[in-house]
Amino acid sequence: MDVWSSLMDGFATALTPMNFLYAVIGVILGTAVGVLPGLGPAMTVALLLPVTYALEPTSAFIMFAGIYYGGMYGGSTTSILLNTPGESSSVVTAIEGNKMAKAGRAAQALATAAIGSFVAGTIGTALLAVCAPIVVKFAVSLGAPSYFAIMVLALLAVTAVLGSSRLRGFASLGLGLAIGLVGMDSVTGQRRLTFGQPLLADGLDIVVVAVAIFAVGEALWVAAHLRRTPLHAIPVGQPWMGKSDWKRSWKPWLRGTAFGFPFGALPAGGAEIPTFLSYVTEKRLSKHPEEFGKGAIEGVAGPEAANNAAAAGTLTPMLALGLPTNATAAVMLAAFTSYGIQPGPQLFESQGPLVWALIASLFIGNLLLLIINLPLAPLWAKLLQLPRPYLYAGILFFATLGAYSVNLQAFDLVILLILGALGFMMRRFGLPVLPLILGVILGPRIEGQLRKTLQLSAGDPAGLFSEPIAVGIYVIIAVILLWPFAFRLIRRNTPVAPPAGGAAALAMDADDAVHSNHNAVYSNHKEQQ
């Protein structure tokens, strides 16, 4: 097969000692910057760009690929251990991952994240190699109406994380949407909620918001209770994933990959929305819904696979179309250009050896990362045995470093403290934090796509249904929304009939899952208070 032999040639190039060395350097660097919140792979690649001018393009790209994948791996580590997501795509990982860590299952959480990332990364890379041209053709056919529909679907995820009190859930969502409003309006150029402060004109960075609400809020909350609640050390579980962990992880890995790759490949898809969708799906499908909110391994496995598959997906439009869909891809695109290589439809022909070496090095990088990260998981987990005052001081230190390094603006530290105080108050009054984060991420995008849609159709609401994909998604949304009602009707009319087929059982499961989870979250809060 043509693809196969090209790929083998790629492996031959990527496995020369020098190139292999660059791959190793890349993944180690990538893991390091991924672990530090705020320092992402995009920045690292951008900063290394001038250094690599002296290298062969192939070597440079092999290193960049290592950094990119490494960053995706590393990002989950702080999320799980310190509740401090380093990147927006690992926000969801923090939800269950940190709960697992607190229950003494940090090593398992890190391991499922690492293996899930490996599985997703490998499948994603394989898809990239095989079907880049097809994916791209599909991606281009989507416009603002389809994206808007996808966002609405993602918004449904909010209903699953509202918590036991609808009122508090919506209050939190409202706060998130308000925070998402800050910045310059992209249509009229008006500034919203910036209070004349130019540093607010670009809006608040999601990493700063997430770190403030999760890490700073949590640290303040713990500090406020440290004297009253007795110190109980975080238990140390077994260092490796047990049989049931494997059993509960492999399906979420695959489903996460299925969510992640297409979103990564879409020009406006991104890595965040698939992680949300994966989380919600796992929650609904899980056989242990009661564990969600307390540290369910599925809630780590799925989203982590999703964000790594999205990383692979992102490279698809970048290579096949010259279309960067995230920051790292944009910087790598700039790197291509500075070597005089134009990514685009002809790239696979004109730069075949380079592209295949790059793809081969993605496979190699993935394997290297697994080898490096898996033994590290139990070591990282030991970090949590630090006494709480030191541990939280460390968390605050990394949170501050992360927030500062996003923009190198001291102003962001002020924002961090203000939102950290907000995070503390939310814990005090039992507001769930997740709807807020969802609001901040989804709000501006939904608004942007809706306004774009209406602008494109000159204000005609029919424009919302102008793309087949959009209509299809609305049908799915309608089915999801109406199914519980329809199901109840059917059951009332035919009282003896057992639930027909898997879909019906699934819907019932979903219903139960949501309810029991609400209780779980609520009791958790009670416990904390």
Add this chain to the structure above:
Amino acid sequence: MRQIRALRVAAVAAGIALMATGCGATGKSSTGSESTGAAAGPITGLQIMVPNSPGGGYDTTARAAAKVLDDAKISTNTEVFNLAGAGGTVGLARIVNEKGNGDLAMLMGLGVVGASYTNKSESKLTSTTPLARLIEEPGAIMVGKDSPFKTIDDLVKAWKADPGSIAVGGGSSPGGPDHLLPMQLAGAVGIDATKVNYVAYDGGGDLLPAILGNKLGFAASGAGEYLKQIESGEVRVLATSGDKRLDGVDAPTLKESNIDLVFSNWRGVVAPPGISDKDKAALIAALEKMHGTDGWKEALKTHSWTDAFITGDQFKTFLTEQDKRVADVLTKLGLA
């Protein structure tokens, strides 16, 4: 805005790079080099600020220039750093506040001029010390291959008939180059600029799928980012906005099409206000030397940039004129 925000994540001090490359630095910012630019010999310790994020147009230009400056030993240890925010006005404010600092320069362009008005920045470009304009890029009026518009006349006719129904896509937010081009074009063909239905995309990567998928009436942007697609026929250029036709693009200029408009996006370098004449002369001399090197010519070719080198007072006059033109357009639109 997503990508811009995501990109901002990428902005960080070179100190972190040292850490990342394993030099064992402590991660402290190394932005505090003290040496001054001497008139004789290579300039040392020059810092070039990029007012937006790594990987963007200004960043690429600044890093290319810094590399040529270092390679040709015109200056040593030239450092490029990013200070992103508010379309470049955060960087602009910094440069204006660094009054008299002869070791600092900012790479900027038309986008920063617009942003200084839309963000109602107190710092204006006219108060900086203009050093040189480096490159320019004419805009292009583009449609997808399935668009009904075959010529610029077709388009203008339809646009005049119902301006609101033609969605105009561009890769910049209001006040940016891709926004200014269609607004000025509207003015030139007699359409009220406030009626233009401008849809802001998040850079070329976001705009391209909309052109390819034929979602827009037309798109206005620099042609450079789309050369591959133009070559393959997936994107059709109806007209370019430069003084002359663009190499490799088979389309008339607006002037040839009887539309009185010449519009170019440009990038240049400015220094803080109040720097000494000696520093100013040294910096301009360095840029002139750089412009003469083969390395720079190579860079122009690699990035398909059009050379547009002017320095000192000439650039100052140009900058003042651009500033006024942008202010006029944006005032009319209620944005300034």
